[in-house]
Amino acid sequence: MKTGDVSIQTLQQAIRQGEISAREVAEQTLQAIEQHNPALNAWTEITGPRMLKEASAVDAQRQRGEPLPPLAGIPYAVKNLFDVAGHSTLAGARLFSDRPAAQADAFAIGKLRHAGALLSGMLNMDAYAYGFTTENSHYGPTRNPRDLSRVAGGSSGGSAAAVAAGLVHFSLGTDTNGSIRVPASLCGIFGLKPTFGRLSRSGSHPFVASLDHIGPLARRVEDLALVYDQLQGADPADAFQAARLPEATLPGLSEGSEGLRCGVLGGFFARWCDEDARAAVATVAAALEAQEEVVMPEAELARSAAFIMTAAEGGNHYLPALRQRPEVFEPNSRERLLAGAMMPGAWYVQAQRFRRHFQQQVLPLFDRFDVLIAPATPCSAITIGQQTLTIQGESLPAKASMGMLTQPISFLGLPVCTVPLATRSGLPIGLQLIARPFNEEAVLRAAWALEQRGITMPQINMAGA
């Protein structure tokens, strides 16, 4: 059976009916990772023994005639800032390479373990999650499966590349300013950044507590919704988690875009992107019958405020290590972090107050719209090592600018599903489908409708399995 090309529910059905065992799925996956990871550099560690053990437990459950949980026998991988019991949590940084092993799995990994999923390993990222390209100076760059000479995006670059290559069905990433949405856009897969506070972050290495989110990346919207539903649940250990009961999104997917009021974000979001991004927005707007363009006031200032909060909280987090062991910091990040640690406090407080102001300006838009559409990145994937990109005739620093269209949205904590579209060059570009807080179902329904109509970009499979 070609496991990489089928949906989670189809693979589950095959395991339930004994057409393939979970052990066979795990062995096939490990073999494919072994074969293709050297070209991708997506995995920084492969957890073969754990994966085989988890697979054997699923097979034993089946043999005992017990019902299988929703993700039984499904291969996945996680960004290497999630705690995995028995392994060091790297957060992409040389600084943590000799850190003691985690004692327990992160909350999200515990949820997936209970759901029967098979952990294949941990994935590369920008050091500390501070970047948009996963050109990691210590662990090497992750390469884009659509074109190995290009970046996979970041900071969850390994998470996007592993899924886009067809080596696992889904992965976990984190998103502070765009770190799920940017790599999903550049690698041509689906990504979900849920509402801020929706999913527990406990057991993940923090970067910016005021902005960090976790979320899944997948090859199909149905898979994305299924995994998201399994990740929901209250965690008293996460002080930032919102007091909300789980709300399953999978059952409502087939309603598609029926009844959804969709609009297009203009202004800042239309200005800072290339023709490919604009063409993709026009295609999706037509499909979702989004006729009106709306402006999110002061989006550019929101980006600046998110940038300042990130610099201040991230810088403060690493200040002790910057004092004691500056030599182990990546040159891409060290002085950026230090600059954040020494900026005037008034800038940070103004950014936090502006966040409340921006929320008050933007939330009323959702009285008129259920889903707003905007590009996820200004352009498609750049080549590895490229320093600048040109948008609107302006040369911008490539590493920081890839997230300029995602930053204002995560600053508000709104739920976003990114959907991949093909450009004229054949490279993908992602669009953000954005909804009011806690309306993940709306963005997943709209994404599902686009996928069903063949508007989103087909997936590739490097393994050919």
Added chain:
Amino acid sequence: MNQDEWARYIGHMEQILQLTLDDPRRAELLIQLSRIAEMAAPLMAFPLDDRLEVAGVYQA
């Protein structure tokens, strides 16, 4: 502030935060801090309502 003034600011913060820097690191720090300052300027100039509070999530 001009570049010289930012360089002096960095010198003061280096002492306050008990950092040991060399000239190449100070030069890179100046670039990074100037970049943040450029973004902070319009944000600081934006008039916020007198009673607007921070968007923190702390709950006792």
